Amino acid sequence: MNIHEYQAKEIFRAHGVPIPPGEVARTPEQAEEIAARYGKAVMVKAQVHAGGRGKAGGVKFCKTPAEAREKAAAILGMQIKGLTVEQVLVTEAADIASEAYVGIIVDRATKKPVFMVSAAGGIDIEEVAATTPEKILYVPVDVRYGLRSYQAMQMGFFLHEDVKRARAAARIMGQLYEAFMASGASLAEINPLVLTPEGELIAVDGKMVIDDNELDRRPEIEALRDDSSEEPSEVEARLANLTFIKLEGNVGCVVNGAGLAMATMDLVKYYGGEPANFLDIGGSSNPEKVVNALRIITSDPSVKAILFNIFGGITRTDDVANGIVTATKQNPLKVPIVIRLTGTNEEIAVKILEDNGFAAMTDMDAAVQKAVQLATTGGAR
Amino acid sequence: MSVFIDNGTRLIIQGITGRDGSFHARQMMEYGTQVVGGVTPGKGGQRFDDTVPIFNTMAEAVRETGANTSVIYVPPPFAADAMLEAADSGVKLIVCITEGVPVLDMTLVYPFVREKGARLIGPNCPGLITPGQSKVGIIPGRICTPGNVGVVSRSGTLTYEIVYQLTRAGLGQSTCVGIGGDPINGTSFIDVLRAFEADPDTKAVALMGEIGGTDEQEAAEFVKEQMTKPVVGFIAGQTAPPGRRMGHAGAIISGSSGTAAEKIQSFKDAGMGVAQRPIDFVTLLQERM
Numbered sequence: 001m002n003i004h005e006y007q008a009k010e011i012f013r014a015h016g017v018p019i020p021p022g023e024v025a026r027t028p029e030q031a032e033e034i035a036a037r038y039g040k041a042v043m044v045k046a047q048v049h050a051g052g053r054g055k056a057g058g059v060k061f062c063k064t065p066a067e068a069r070e071k072a073a074a075i076l077g078m079q080i081k082g083l084t085v086e087q088v089l090v091t092e093a094a095d096i097a098s099e100a101y102v103g104i105i106v107d108r109a110t111k112k113p114v115f116m117v118s119a120a121g122g123i124d125i126e127e128v129a130a131t132t133p134e135k136i137l138y139v140p141v142d143v144r145y146g147l148r149s150y151q152a153m154q155m156g157f158f159l160h161e162d163v164k165r166a167r168a169a170a171r172i173m174g175q176l177y178e179a180f181m182a183s184g185a186s187l188a189e190i191n192p193l194v195l196t197p198e199g200e201l202i203a204v205d206g207k208m209v210i211d212d213n214e215l216d217r218r219p220e221i222e223a224l225r226d227d228s229s230e231e232p233s234e235v236e237a238r239l240a241n242l243t244f245i246k247l248e249g250n251v252g253c254v255v256n257g258a259g260l261a262m263a264t265m266d267l268v269k270y271y272g273g274e275p276a277n278f279l280d281i282g283g284s285s286n287p288e289k290v291v292n293a294l295r296i297i298t299s300d301p302s303v304k305a306i307l308f309n310i311f312g313g314i315t316r317t318d319d320v321a322n323g324i325v326t327a328t329k330q331n332p333l334k335v336p337i338v339i340r341l342t343g344t345n346e347e348i349a350v351k352i353l354e355d356n357g358f359a360a361m362t363d364m365d366a367a368v369q370k371a372v373q374l375a376t377t378g379g380a381r
Numbered sequence: 382m383s384v385f386i387d388n389g390t391r392l393i394i395q396g397i398t399g400r401d402g403s404f405h406a407r408q409m410m411e412y413g414t415q416v417v418g419g420v421t422p423g424k425g426g427q428r429f430d431d432t433v434p435i436f437n438t439m440a441e442a443v444r445e446t447g448a449n450t451s452v453i454y455v456p457p458p459f460a461a462d463a464m465l466e467a468a469d470s471g472v473k474l475i476v477c478i479t480e481g482v483p484v485l486d487m488t489l490v491y492p493f494v495r496e497k498g499a500r501l502i503g504p505n506c507p508g509l510i511t512p513g514q515s516k517v518g519i520i521p522g523r524i525c526t527p528g529n530v531g532v533v534s535r536s537g538t539l540t541y542e543i544v545y546q547l548t549r550a551g552l553g554q555s556t557c558v559g560i561g562g563d564p565i566n567g568t569s570f571i572d573v574l575r576a577f578e579a580d581p582d583t584k585a586v587a588l589m590g591e592i593g594g595t596d597e598q599e600a601a602e603f604v605k606e607q608m609t610k611p612v613v614g615f616i617a618g619q620t621a622p623p624g625r626r627m628g629h630a631g632a633i634i635s636g637s638s639g640t641a642a643e644k645i646q647s648f649k650d651a652g653m654g655v656a657q658r659p660i661d662f663v664t665l666l667q668e669r670m
Contacts (some may be wrong), residue, residue: 106484106565108594111492111565143488152606184483184485186564212626213482213483214483215481257536258562258629259534259538259562259629260537260539260541262539263659265620267658270657270658278621313521314401316540318535324633342545343524365661
């Protein structure tokens, strides 16, 4: 789960990371009021779950409160990568002597949280990694021992020769690590970590991504979720315990299992079609899940055909068949449906479907081809 | 022969009295797996289905039964502790089926299991099966048949689909291993490929990967450098958009890394067969065996 910059900064601040004062505004007037209260130059920053906010014009420097109002008015309501900006962070602008990058990710290769620090801050770290990898220091952390002082100091000295500054940076590394672990994060980033002309270190931008699997045991983090920054159909699916991602095509796919769901989408493409979505109904499906899945898929007007691909292991195919029958009785389908199922209780499922006027297929390739053809040509069930 | 499990596997089921654990305990017993015990704290001394002894702890279960393998069906909040307990009990193979284990929990579990000299498969995996001998996990037994294709995969139902198509085409399997779809898992493609290379009953390998990470690229490198047996690969998620997690926590394209195109190219560079569709495994394997 992504959280906003201002939320990440609040978590960092709670763990001691020095953050310039800032508050969220939802109107230009609020932005002006906050800027007036600070009595100095501010940054007005769009709060959306998208990278490249600065390039999109969503981050502006403002010398006066009037300018803050004007810039906030321009940013609020702006679209950044398809997302509407509904709030801005108004924060004291920092004077910059130099900028560094500090990030922690869970690294698949070492199977540990790994720090990445670089004196080349304020820019895209992936670009630094690709072009000048020697400018990045990687420090893996064994979570059983935590981040040790020597590791933090190693990073501090990588950024600053002066021992005082190195110590100050090391302290921030420790605080960031605490924030990362306490939040169940998969990524935490300060970019840039700014050195001011007065020699202070402050975190000017903050980013955090939370591991979805942590949310059940961290209700205080789950409460940070911003539904307005998600596709409405994806929110509905999440509440129904389905994994759903909307795409651009016209073949609506309902599949059990993430790998099979991806392979089904790929096969739709292989046979000349375009998938309308990724939808995984999960392992132990019940008829209710299928009803919800069909409701979400049929509410997308671009869907011209629906494809079910179910390989019954834990999933009982008769549950799926019952779900299809129930859902279509409640809301008769306006587009053709192709149902492929095989595995657990297949005979019962086929009988349920046939008794209700549906045809069942057993071959994946044949089913996908048929769905693609129906989506292209239309045609009644 | 086979890899990791065979008819000498003596299995403990952690969470044997839970909904999933009890269902799959019966499936495994029906398949012929030697289920020698179960663990549910507080139910020690009872018997599961009047036959399998239940213990309060893994230490007791291993001491009393001489088990060498455990399979975990406990809910996500308890899964990390179950894996640690299994490793501490001395079993050498631990299979964690549980889906939804926080990745930071795995950063704690992984080094511990390694230091105990145990092999962990999963979490968030369907387990493994050596057709005709033993199954540990949830792979449906009836879709498999004994033979010489080693199967290794990051996914669950996609593996079933492909194994089913292999079986229908008369291509039996030596062992099928689902390593799981999480970013940190106990066993990598390379670990399984190395085992298949050493297994005299495995003549060729079918490998099913996904978008996200670099495991497949590293596997391809291993195939190129160290394997004499033919390997055919497949990547799910060719149509997945970048930046979106496709169900599996590990299946996400970040930046330019982890794309299907990149992985498929690494397969080609390693001289592997590349299946465009699941069904292509059949002909590609037949040509190579």
